[in-house]
Amino acid sequence: MSTVSQESVLQALRGIQDPDLGKDIVTLGFVKDMTIQGGDVAFRIELTTPACPVKEQFRSEAEALVSRVPGVSSVKVKMDAQVAASNPLLQTNAIPGVKNVIAVSSGKGGVGKSTVSVNLAVALAQSGASVGILDADVYGPNIPMMLGLRGKPEGRDGKIVPFRTPDGLVAMSMGFMVDEDKPLILRGPMIHSAIRQFLFEVAWGQLDYLIVDLPPGTGDAQLSLSQSCHLMGAILVTTPQDVSVHDVRKAVNMFKTVNVPVLGVVENMAGLYLSGKVIGTADRIELKVADTPVSIEVASDGSFESVIDIFGSGGAQKITELFDVPMLGSIPLDPAVRVGGDAGRPVTMTDPESGIAKSFRELAGEMARRVSTLNLS
Ligand SMILES: Nc1ncnc2c1ncn2[C@@H]1O[C@H](COP(=O)(O)OP(=O)(O)O)[C@@H](O)[C@H]1O
Ligand SMILES: [Mg+2]
Structure with missing residues (x-):
């Protein structure tokens, strides 16, 4: 033979x-x-x-x-x-062991920046990557709540030891350092030193991706982050209702000024995800959402699945065309997302087979491929 x-x-x-x-x-x-x-x-x-x-x-x-x-x-x-590192030659402000620092930003608050950060991080970790999450939202740190983490981080060998979630995510937040009920009032220089401390004095270990949840807007935290470390790229989160071209333009321009590539836009709360099974037989389902008629195709096994546009669609698409940035993903509105966030158990973790978890996995895949392509080009 x-x-x-x-x-x-x-x-x-x-x-x-x-x-x-x-x-x-x-x-x-x-x-x-x-x-x-x-x-x-x-x-x-x-x-x-x-x-x-x-x-x-x-x-x-x-x-x-x-x-x-x-x-x-x-x-x-x-x-x-083997995840490629962003700009490996740039030694000066790289965080030792951390290959790619990725900022999650938005023009406004309440669009789901933290939700996207957490579920994106979980989805990346589930694929087998080593992932960290840094809650740099100095005005409203809520990653500890969303990941169900309590207590104060410990120190070891002169470094802060980050929390580790059941999925193996490592997490650090401004929220661990302050009283939950006391509002944080930080001025620019304090924000700068807090962000530097979280980047360089936390024992992050070896990470493929460090996801940084930023406060909304284009303020001190954004600038401090981009000045303090080598940022691989930034993701912008918007929702169909406030796809405010003005806010996005500001964010895109800011990242351009500091030479950080915009990896793309995520549209969150983009329509309502519906799925189910018909008992008996039907070819399609006709229903009304408020006063708007909706028609959903039923598959031969009786199952149906659809995303219903509530706030209209195409806004994020418009942004990608206007600013020449890719669309990385679309996350539907789903009560399970909020319930999971409030309970400290992200939906990607509790129900990985759900349609909503699939959307986050697709987002993670698109982001990761964009990071790889940019790092290798
Ligand atoms: N896709 C979604 N479906 C349902 N609820 C969502 C979704 N995304 C975010 N939410 C909820 O909206 C609220 C704001 O989200 P959050 O991530 O805290 O926004 P941000 O960090 O931008 O201020 C939270 O209660 C969150 O659970
Ligand atoms: Mg937030």
């Missing part, structure tokens, strides 16, 4: 293109540790993020392509990832 050659397997794998990097996975050096024993082929595909949206597609394509190579009797593919 002739052995399969490594070259013939690699040749087959050249048929898989990375859609973002525009090259095949062999040329990109993603195929590693190949072993061939007779007709048994095993290798690892190392992606640039574990949250890669095409991970499963790559795996099945690799299995299919290699199993068609003459002489191959079995294929074992291990999917793996």
